[in-house]
Amino acid sequence: MKNTAITKDVQSRLTPNSVLKDLLNGNERFVNGNLEGADNAALVQQTTGGQFPKAVVLSCIDSRVPVETVLDQAIGDIFVARVAGNFENTDILGSLEYSCKVAGSKLVLVLGHEACGAVKAACDGVELGNITHLLSNIAPAVKKSADEVEGEANSSNAEFVAKTVENNVKLTIDRIREKSPILKEMEDKGEISIVGAVYSLQTGKVEMI
Template sequence: MKSIAITKEVQSALTPNGVLQDLLEGNNRFINGNLEGADNAALVSQTTGGQFPKAVVLSCIDSRVPVETVLDQAIGDIFVARVAGNFENADILGSLEYSCKVAGSKLVLVLGHEACGAVKAACDGVELGNITHLLSNILPAVHLSADEVEGEANSSNKEFVAKTVENNVKLTMDRIREKSPILKDMEDNGEIAIVGGVYSLHTGKVEML
């Protein structure tokens, strides 16, 4: 059971690859029903004076993908930025930059998931209130997938949806590097890594892209 929060000294000694392996090991514990567990009261008291998370995860809002749980992370371990469709915008980029440049996180993980509702809606060209603008961020992935997958380019085509989920993660990673010189420089210098994965609703496993 985890009862000691990450300190600045511990965070500083971490490497991007080491953090990624830690998250994947946590995911394996989740899959195998062997969660580490945490003394939340102890962690709460230790983190009142500051936080030193090891990573920031950009994920979808989907209720079936509780990020800390599926990666078996405790209070103070990771930042989580959530938006339907797990894409970047100016506010998300600012949050990622804060996580890494200011607060010292070593990893940016863009985490998509199987059968994403936002991706399906984008595939079907849904237009509804502010959702229309939200889905416009996913359309580049839809268009890319239409050139890569045979069959209908809508949510009835499971292969098309799956490819769009993957492409959305990959394009989001590309745009993070393009739109954030801060994060790109940090990655180029080996201070952080920007990686992507897709969570399976059927197995609970995170598959890295």
């Protein structure tokens, strides 16, 4: 059971690779039904005066993918930014920059998931209120997938949806590097890594892209 929060000294000794391995090990515990557990009362007390998370995860809002749970992480372990379709925008980029440049996180993980509703809606060209603008952020992935997958380019084609989920993660990572000189410089220096993965609703497993 985890009962000790990450300190600044511990965080400073972490590497991007060690953090990624830790998150994947946590997901393996989740899949195997062997969650580590945590003394939340102790962690609340220990993090009252500050936080030193090891990673920031950009995920979808999907209720079936509670990020801390599926990665078996506790209070103070990770930042989580969530938006339907797990894409970047100015506010998300600022949050990622804060996580890494200011608060010392070592890893940016863009986490898509199987059968994403936002991706399906983008595949079908849904237009509805503010959702229309939201889905425009996923449109580049839809277009890319249309050139790579045979058959119907809509949500009725499971292969097309799966490819679009993957492409959306990849393109989001590309845009993070393009739009955030801060994060790109940190990655170039080896201070952080920016990586992508897709979560399986069927198995609970996180698969790296």
